[in-house]
Amino acid sequence: MASKERTKLSAKDIRDLGLWSIFLQISFSFERMQAAGFTAGMLPAFRKMVNDDPDELRRFMKYNMEFVNTEPHAGTFLQGLVLSMEESGTDQPVIEGMRNGLFGPLAGIGDSIFWFTVLPIVAGICCSLSQQGSILGPILFILLYLGVGFLRIPFGQLGYTMGTRAMEGMQEVTKYLTRGAAILGATVLGALIPSYVAINFSDACVFGLGEGTTVQSVFDALLPNILPLAVTFGIYWLIKEKHVNAVYIILAIICFGLAMSFIGWM
Amino acid sequence: MQITLLQGLGLGLVGFICKLDQQTEAFYWFRPIVVSFLAGLVLGDPALGVACGAVSELAYLGMTFVGGTVPPDPLLAGMMTVVIAYTTGQNAETALGLSYPFALLAQMLGIMINTAMVFVAHKLDDCAERADADAFMRWTFAPWFVVSALWFVLVFLCSYALQMPIQNFVATFPEWVSHGFEVAGNILPAVGLAMLMLTTLKLDTAPYLMIGFVMATFLVLPNVLPVAIVGVALAFINYLHEKKMDGIAATAASSTYLEGGDEDGI
Numbered sequence: 001m002a003s004k005e006r007t008k009l010s011a012k013d014i015r016d017l018g019l020w021s022i023f024l025q026i027s028f029s030f031e032r033m034q035a036a037g038f039t040a041g042m043l044p045a046f047r048k049m050v051n052d053d054p055d056e057l058r059r060f061m062k063y064n065m066e067f068v069n070t071e072p073h074a075g076t077f078l079q080g081l082v083l084s085m086e087e088s089g090t091d092q093p094v095i096e097g098m099r100n101g102l103f104g105p106l107a108g109i110g111d112s113i114f115w116f117t118v119l120p121i122v123a124g125i126c127c128s129l130s131q132q133g134s135i136l137g138p139i140l141f142i143l144l145y146l147g148v149g150f151l152r153i154p155f156g157q158l159g160y161t162m163g164t165r166a167m168e169g170m171q172e173v174t175k176y177l178t179r180g181a182a183i184l185g186a187t188v189l190g191a192l193i194p195s196y197v198a199i200n201f202s203d204a205c206v207f208g209l210g211e212g213t214t215v216q217s218v219f220d221a222l223l224p225n226i227l228p229l230a231v232t233f234g235i236y237w238l239i240k241e242k243h244v245n246a247v248y249i250i251l252a253i254i255c256f257g258l259a260m261s262f263i264g265w266m
Numbered sequence: 267m268q269i270t271l272l273q274g275l276g277l278g279l280v281g282f283i284c285k286l287d288q289q290t291e292a293f294y295w296f297r298p299i300v301v302s303f304l305a306g307l308v309l310g311d312p313a314l315g316v317a318c319g320a321v322s323e324l325a326y327l328g329m330t331f332v333g334g335t336v337p338p339d340p341l342l343a344g345m346m347t348v349v350i351a352y353t354t355g356q357n358a359e360t361a362l363g364l365s366y367p368f369a370l371l372a373q374m375l376g377i378m379i380n381t382a383m384v385f386v387a388h389k390l391d392d393c394a395e396r397a398d399a400d401a402f403m404r405w406t407f408a409p410w411f412v413v414s415a416l417w418f419v420l421v422f423l424c425s426y427a428l429q430m431p432i433q434n435f436v437a438t439f440p441e442w443v444s445h446g447f448e449v450a451g452n453i454l455p456a457v458g459l460a461m462l463m464l465t466t467l468k469l470d471t472a473p474y475l476m477i478g479f480v481m482a483t484f485l486v487l488p489n490v491l492p493v494a495i496v497g498v499a500l501a502f503i504n505y506l507h508e509k510k511m512d513g514i515a516a517t518a519a520s521s522t523y524l525e526g527g528d529e530d531g532i
Contacts, residue, residue: 029383054397061394130320138303145294180501186471187497190478196455235460257450
């Protein structure tokens with residue numbers, strides 16, 4: 001390896017990394033996914049670190065332009081990790097191995113936390129405010145996500161301070177965290193089905209079941225919300241096992257809604 | 267009601283700002299709850315924006331960008347739900363169903379852009395080869411603005427330019443059609459949730475989904491936060507259990523190893 005002359009990064013540089021990492025997903029392409037934003041976010045700090053040494057810059061930009069795709073907060077963490085390993089003069093193959101080996105598992109944790117847990121909970125609370133006609137719904141949403149957005153800063157700091165030490169404990173922690181996040185995600189998901197999906201036959205739909213008995217009352221006696229549960233699992237099965245494109249399913253649902261409305265069953 | 271030219275430009279600006287955010291996924295201004303609210307402000311009817319935001323946010327909850335996929339565009343869905351409700355006087359659920367083609371249009375555009383970005387990625391490879399960090403930054407950031415400008419035009423055309431055709435189209439609807447869209451609008455979240463299940467649901471997390479489902483079906487909950495707390499508790503119980511099992515497994519493994527060593531010694 002060429003020159004190992006490194007300028008030490010300041011606390012401010014690492015804080016700024018958190019802000020630069022906001023741009024992780026710009027210039028997203030199907031070929032490299034987040035590589036462009038991932039590299040660009042680390043460049044200001046790295047330029048300072050190597051005093052704009054062209055050989056170092058070339059090497060750094062080239063290996064970071066390889067495919068990377070992770071959850072944004074996890075991405076900031078990974079950027080901090082890469083920079084700290086660069087700073088300590090770790091060999092590039094080691095850094096590359098860490099970068100390419102970690103983005104997937106980290107994405108799993110990040111997605112479970114931010115997409116599948118934080119968003120449904122924040123959206124659930126804010127939408128219930130909105131449904132009561134309160135302007136507080138969207139405003140609270142904006143404020144909370146301002147906080148979630150700037151959480152990148154501590155994530156970057158964490159990655160940078162953990163540095164190479166992260167490698168050792170990571171495997172074990174990742175295993176437990178992924179599992180915990182999956183359990184939390186599944187529990188919340190189960191609650192979202194009856195909260196957000198509504199399928200009810202109209203009172204006019206009786207099928208000659210006898211006085212006062214509607215089709216809907218039969219389903220409700222069996223288990224309330226059984227139709228939303230069944231339909232959600234049915235769609236899951238269609239996508240997973242039959243590889244049906246979600247777009248066709250949505251169009252089918254619209255046709256179904258129109259048909260049911262036309263014959264007056266719903 | 268009519269959308270004036272000035273309002274049309276204002277909606278375009280909302281589209282531009284929210285698209286800047288959507289590409290970074292930083293502050294979640296691309297979520298329907300925020301887009302609808304801002305569009306409602308531009309149209310001078312914040313209450314309508316809040317109502318449409320709640321309905322469209324719930325429907326697009328599962329439409330995530332996880333793993334580099336492009337879902338039907340939540341930004342345009344939130345925008346067009348308000349625009350259609352405002353111009354045609356339909357309720358939010360019906361407007362949501364009618365906004366779907368626009369979300370699909372934006373989705374197709376998004377896929378085309380992510381494909382076209384491959385050329386930018388190769389341009390960035392050249393910059394890396396030349397060790398030109400400034401050019402690298404320029405080529406990463408330029409598409410961010412270009413794509414957002416595209417959404418300005420898209421929103422302006424869909425709202426201002428298309429309002430008369432949309433109005434005329436909807437005016438021909440009999441009652442059952444708008445009700446049919448409402449029925450479909452209530453089922454659509456099932457698709458989003460099924461897609462969440464693809465990533466979170468495995469056989470060993472399915473029991474947790476059932477716990478969440480039963481809680482939300484039989485308890486009166488203001489939102490999903492209590493379920494999330496139960497989820498965290500369950501995840502923690504599982505963590506303690508797993509750690510203990512791993513500990514037992516580890517001791518068992520090491521003791522057999524020691525015994526083996528003794529035998530060799532004897």
